[in-house]
Amino acid sequence: xxxxxxxxxxxxxxxxxxxxxxxxxxxxxxxxxxxxxxxxxxxxxxxxxxxxxxxxxxxxxxxxxxxxxxxxxxxxxxxxxxxxxxxxxxxxxxxxxxxxxxxxxxxxxxxxxxxxxxxxxxxxxxxxxxxxxxxxxxxxxxxxxxxxxxxxxxxxxxxxxxxxxxxxxxxxxxxxxxxxxxxxxxxxxxxxxxxxxxxxxxxxxxxxxxxxxxxxxxxxxxxxxxxxxxxxxxxxxxxxxxxxxxxxxxxxxxxxxxxxxxxxxxxxxxxxxxxxxxxxxxxxxxxxxxxxxxxxxxxxxxxxxxxxxxxxxxxxxxxxxxxxxxxxxxxxxxxxxxxxxxxxxxxxxxxxxxxxxxxxxxxxxxxxxxxxxxxxxxxxxxxxxxxxxxxxxxxxxxxxxxxxxxxxxxxxxxxxxxxxxxxxxxxxxxxxxxxxxxxxxxxxxxxxxxxxxxxxxxxxxxxxxxxxxxxxxxxxxxxxxxxx
Amino acid sequence: xxxxxxxxxxxxxxxxxxxxxxxxxxxxxxxxxxxxxxxxxxxxxxxxxxxxxxxxxxxxxxxxxxxxxxxxxxxxxxxxxxxxxxxxxxxxxxxxxxxxxxxxxxxxxxxxxxxxxxxxxxxxxxxxxxxxxxxxxxxxxxxxxxxxxxxxxxxxxxxxxxxxxxxxxxxxxxxxxxxxxxxxxxxxxxxxxxxxxxxxxxxxxxxxxxxxxxxxxxxxxxxxxxxxxxxxxxxxxxxxxxxxxxxxxxxxxxxxxxxxxxxxxxxxxxxxxxxxxxxxxxxxxxxxxxxxxxxxxxxxxxxxxxxxxxxxxxxxxxxxxxxxxxxxxxxxxxxxxxxxxxxxxxxxxxxxxxxxxxxxxxxxxxxxxxxxxxxxxxxxxxxxxxxxxxxxxxxxxxxxxxxxxxxxxxxxxxxxxxxxxxxxxxxxxxxxxxxxxxxxxxxxxxxxxxxxxxxxxxxxxxxxxxxxxxxxxxxxxxxxxxxxxx
Numbered sequence: 008x009x010x011x012x013x014x015x016x017x018x019x020x021x022x023x024x025x026x027x028x029x030x031x032x033x034x035x036x037x038x039x040x041x042x043x044x045x046x047x048x049x050x051x052x053x054x055x056x057x058x059x060x061x062x063x064x065x066x067x068x069x070x071x072x073x074x075x076x077x078x079x080x081x082x083x084x085x086x087x088x089x090x091x092x093x094x095x096x097x098x099x100x101x102x103x104x105x106x107x108x109x110x111x112x113x114x115x116x117x118x119x120x121x122x123x124x125x126x127x128x129x130x131x132x133x134x135x136x137x138x139x140x141x142x143x144x145x146x147x148x149x150x151x152x153x154x155x156x157x158x159x160x161x162x163x164x165x166x167x168x169x170x171x172x173x174x175x176x177x178x179x180x181x182x183x184x185x186x187x188x189x190x191x192x193x194x195x196x197x198x199x200x201x202x203x204x205x206x207x208x209x210x211x212x213x214x215x216x217x218x219x220x221x222x223x224x225x226x227x228x229x230x231x232x233x234x235x236x237x238x239x240x241x242x243x244x245x246x247x248x249x250x251x252x253x254x255x256x257x258x259x260x261x262x263x264x265x266x267x268x269x270x271x272x273x274x275x276x277x278x279x280x281x282x283x284x285x286x287x288x289x290x291x292x293x294x295x296x297x298x299x300x301x302x303x304x305x306x307x308x309x310x311x312x313x314x315x316x317x318x319x320x321x322x323x324x325x326x327x328x329x330x331x332x333x334x335x336x337x338x339x340x341x342x343x344x345x346x347x348x349x350x351x352x353x354x355x356x357x358x359x360x361x362x363x364x365x366x367x368x369x370x371x372x373x374x375x376x377x378x379x380x381x382x383x384x385x386x387x388x389x390x391x392x393x394x395x396x397x398x399x400x401x402x403x404x405x406x407x408x409x410x411x412x413x414x415x416x417x418x419x420x421x422x423x424x425x426x427x428x429x430x431x432x433x434x435x436x437x438x439x440x441x442x443x444x445x446x447x448x449x450x451x452x453x454x455x456x457x458x459x460x461x462x463x464x465x466x467x468x469x470x471x472x473x474x475x476x477x478x479x480x481x482x483x484x485x486x487x488x489x490x491x
Numbered sequence: 492x493x494x495x496x497x498x499x500x501x502x503x504x505x506x507x508x509x510x511x512x513x514x515x516x517x518x519x520x521x522x523x524x525x526x527x528x529x530x531x532x533x534x535x536x537x538x539x540x541x542x543x544x545x546x547x548x549x550x551x552x553x554x555x556x557x558x559x560x561x562x563x564x565x566x567x568x569x570x571x572x573x574x575x576x577x578x579x580x581x582x583x584x585x586x587x588x589x590x591x592x593x594x595x596x597x598x599x600x601x602x603x604x605x606x607x608x609x610x611x612x613x614x615x616x617x618x619x620x621x622x623x624x625x626x627x628x629x630x631x632x633x634x635x636x637x638x639x640x641x642x643x644x645x646x647x648x649x650x651x652x653x654x655x656x657x658x659x660x661x662x663x664x665x666x667x668x669x670x671x672x673x674x675x676x677x678x679x680x681x682x683x684x685x686x687x688x689x690x691x692x693x694x695x696x697x698x699x700x701x702x703x704x705x706x707x708x709x710x711x712x713x714x715x716x717x718x719x720x721x722x723x724x725x726x727x728x729x730x731x732x733x734x735x736x737x738x739x740x741x742x743x744x745x746x747x748x749x750x751x752x753x754x755x756x757x758x759x760x761x762x763x764x765x766x767x768x769x770x771x772x773x774x775x776x777x778x779x780x781x782x783x784x785x786x787x788x789x790x791x792x793x794x795x796x797x798x799x800x801x802x803x804x805x806x807x808x809x810x811x812x813x814x815x816x817x818x819x820x821x822x823x824x825x826x827x828x829x830x831x832x833x834x835x836x837x838x839x840x841x842x843x844x845x846x847x848x849x850x851x852x853x854x855x856x857x858x859x860x861x862x863x864x865x866x867x868x869x870x871x872x873x874x875x876x877x878x879x880x881x882x883x884x885x886x887x888x889x890x891x892x893x894x895x896x897x898x899x900x901x902x903x904x905x906x907x908x909x910x911x912x913x914x915x916x917x918x919x920x921x922x923x924x925x926x927x928x929x930x931x932x933x934x935x936x937x938x939x940x941x942x943x944x945x946x947x948x949x950x951x952x953x954x955x956x957x958x959x960x961x962x963x964x965x966x967x968x969x970x971x972x973x974x975x976x977x
Contacts, residue, residue, distance in 0.1 A: 046589075046590060046591055049816055049817075050811040050816070051571075051589065051590070051591075051816075051817065052571065052577070052579070052584065052587070052589070052692040052693075052811070052812075052817075053570075053571040053577075053589065053593060053689065053690040053691055053692045053693070054689070054690075055688060055689050055724060055725050055726065056726070057723065057724060057725075057726055058726065085807050087806075087807050087810060087854070089810065089813060089831055091813075091815050091827065094811060094815075094816065095810060095811045096807070096809075096810020096811050096813060097807050097810055149815065149816075276855055276856045278806075278807070278851065278854035278855060278856075278859075279854075279859075280803060280804075280807070280854055280859070280863055283695075283696035283697035283727075283804055284693075284696050284726065284727065285726055285727075286726050286727065
């Protein structure tokens with residue numbers, strides 16, 4: 008039987024507010040345990056939450072970016088359950104009236120096909136603390152630094168049909184939240200975490216199969232692997248006559264498998280009810296309009312503009328627009344050199360390669376966008392050839408020179424296009440290579456094309472790489488053929 | 492001195508006739524001598540109080556003192572106080588010292604009032620008799636066989652016995668007004684949101700409200716001037732200006748329109764209590780007020796709605812008492828579930844457990860709509876009843892409780908105890924203010940007249956109550972115990 012995979016994602020995005028969602032404690036990552044936990048974060052008796060306005064603004068900006076409805080009123084609810092790292096015995100979340108309503112996100116797949124994934128809603132909630140099981144000899148340590156960190160949980164519709172689509176969706180969300188600057192998107196530090204709902208059904212069926220929820224998948228790669236494993240498990244189970252049960256599973260990246268955590272029967276009854284300590288959040292149109300004016304150009308719009316106005320390929324536009332920093336770097340380089348295609352090639356080629364080799368992010372690049380643009384400009388106007396350009400790039404990377412022009416000047420890399428000068432070098436090479444000239448002359452005419460490479464190499468060497476290679480080629484052919 | 496009101500003591504402090512140290516020492520002695528009989532205090536902080544009194548005297552001498560500087564007060568043991576235990580009447584918090592002060596405590600300290608200690612209460616403010624305290628029941632100073640009411644029973648008994656001139660209580664379903672009535676003092680429950688809840692241990696967050704308990708309406712007005720106001724740390728506190736509550740106390744009442752809710756004078760109301768209340772209403776008529784009967788048609792739904800909403804919130808509010816970070820923790824837990832189970836089994840009393848169970852049940856899947864959502868609809872109807880009534884009248888009057896103080900141990904059945912709050916609970920559901928003032932005696936025990944106003948009408952209620960106290964002297968009566976010299 009042919010099977011179809013159905014996937015929905017719940018993405019938890021840690022918002023980049025300075026303080027927590029309901030207290031003034033810092034949200035900085037990596038501090039000593041429990042040094043960023045106030046009376047409110049500890050759930051001390053008598054303490055009360057006060058909503059962080061910045062978290063609201065960030066959630067709304069996300070909603071605007073995914074063209075979502077923003078309801079006038081949203082309400083915080085309490086999700087009640089006991090756990091040692093959940094200080095109050097409930098998580099303050101939004102169950103019935105989330106801050107962001109239905110929206111959609113466009114994803115781009117490898118074959119440049121785009122697809123719209125609907126967002127069911129997004130809601131604000133507080134993160135829990137962490138339970139530390141090591142170093143306590145059979146006991147558990149509790150670190151509440153993370154407790155109360157604002158999260159935006161983005162819940163998709165079950166619109167994805169493959170692991171690739173799920174990963175593309177997650178990348179699109181990552182791209183949007185980092186564009187907006189509402190999250191650092193750092194998955195390794197848990198700034199973005201993902202629960203994956205997976206089910207399978209016979210191809211063509213209308214009804215959904217029973218789904219399993221895979222908790223806490225924290226990288227793009229793991230999302231694909233967890234789904235691949237889970238889909239295979241479910242299909243095998245059904246084909247062997249079994250039934251998928253609704254359950255929560257955990258992905259184990261070490262073993263590349265998912266394991267059952269709890270079934271529906273064991274599931275908590277969270278007893279959601281409106282939090283009486285917080286007022287409903289009421290947003291008026293003027294506030295939304297104001298936030299709209301603060302929105303940057305978003306990935307999808309940038310992609311379209313790169314294609315339509317700058318003439319980039321769909322592939323280039325997509326790669327460059329995915330990261331705001333890369334897109335901005337590219338645009339700045341393009342502004343300087345005026346050639347979008349060249350700028351795109353350099354950013355994705357030479358620059359990305361060098362950054363990857365040294366494991367640097369684009370904002371850490373030793374070559375600035377201005378410098379790269381200046382370099383490309385000299386390639387485009389013929390001042391240097393491609394080979395010299397790579398040398399200039401390397402020099403800029405190593406900090407030898409403030410601009411491409413400086414490097415070209417100091418290293419004498421300016422391309423020689425003066426025919427007289429090139430001819431003089433050719434004459435000298437021919438004079439110094441009697442044996443090779445003889446071979447050339449005696450060769451079959453169809454072999455001579457290959458043999459010319461030697462002379463080109465010698466002339467380029469004599470010019471220290473600065474001679475215009477096309478001119479060298481043409482003139483050499485003329486001169487050698489004249490000797491026949 | 493102990494029969495003096497805050498207003499009188501403040502005048503004596505201002506004139507230099509008395510020092511705060513003298514007043515404070517006097518009340519501390521009275522606590523020392525009489526509280527064994529009453530059990531109204533959980534913690535008495537004598538040394539701190541004397542130090543605070545000296546600081547207040549100094550502030551007065553320096554000439555920049557608040558009107559209440561040096562006045563001794565007591566705090567219900569539900570308000571968090573830095574470096575003094577805050578037990579909330581529970582074994583669960585018998586070892587709990589908060590690392591911060593409640594907003595009202597901060598405000599009272601900033602005004603240089605002097606806290607003598609923390610008063611006894613029903614555990615987590617759940618109760619109407621003060622019999623649900625881990626620290627034992629409080630006795631009514633008018634008759635030691637009787638309860639003082641609850642849950643602010645310690646504050647009420649201490650003020651009535653002259654152990655302290657005034658105290659703070661909290662009122663979730665009548666917990667200021669009913670004990671004030673039972674002990675013959677004046678107690679105001681302000682509008683929900685008028686006084687900050689920050690640092691006040693939550694029972695039912697949407698209903699809880701702190702307020703003053705004192706010998707007179709004028710005293711309550713002085714205290715309201717200190718404690719009322721918006722607090723950025725409490726999102727539910729009202730962001731609106733605070734009037735001077737003493738300013739309007741002397742306004743005449745001619746033309747005041749009083750409504751008597753017919754539902755507050757029906758079955759279950761003690762005939763002698765009713766007689767005292769109707770007599771008080773006649774006093775108002777003599778002061779120029781007009782009286783008419785009104786109806787609050789949804790009154791009989793108030794108790795059921797309250798016992799859905801309050802336990803629901805409580806079940807969640809009390810989840811934080813899990814033995815992990817503070818408070819009681821059971822010995823040698825064998826695993827996490829054992830830690831939770833035994834900690835909570837040992838730390839909470841019967842009534843608290845009952846309400847957690849009720850609340851957990853009503854919030855459960857399959858019951859939530861039928862109970863919680865329904866109760867919220869009822870709550871809106873009850874609120875509307877009051878708003879409709881205030882279209883026609885200025886204030887409502889009736890009894891604060893259906894009977895006078897009952898005997899300790901008299902109400903074994905929880906439902907009969909819950910019915911104690913029949914006239915007070917709807918007020919919390921509606922969020923409006925209410926005050927109980929002494930209005931005579933029945934069966935030798937005090938009767939409280941309850942006066943209700945619309946949202947944020949505290950100044951009017953205090954004026955109406957004060958005028959009654961100008962025309963009567965019920966609030967000046969002291970129990971025999973207060974006069975004992977032994």
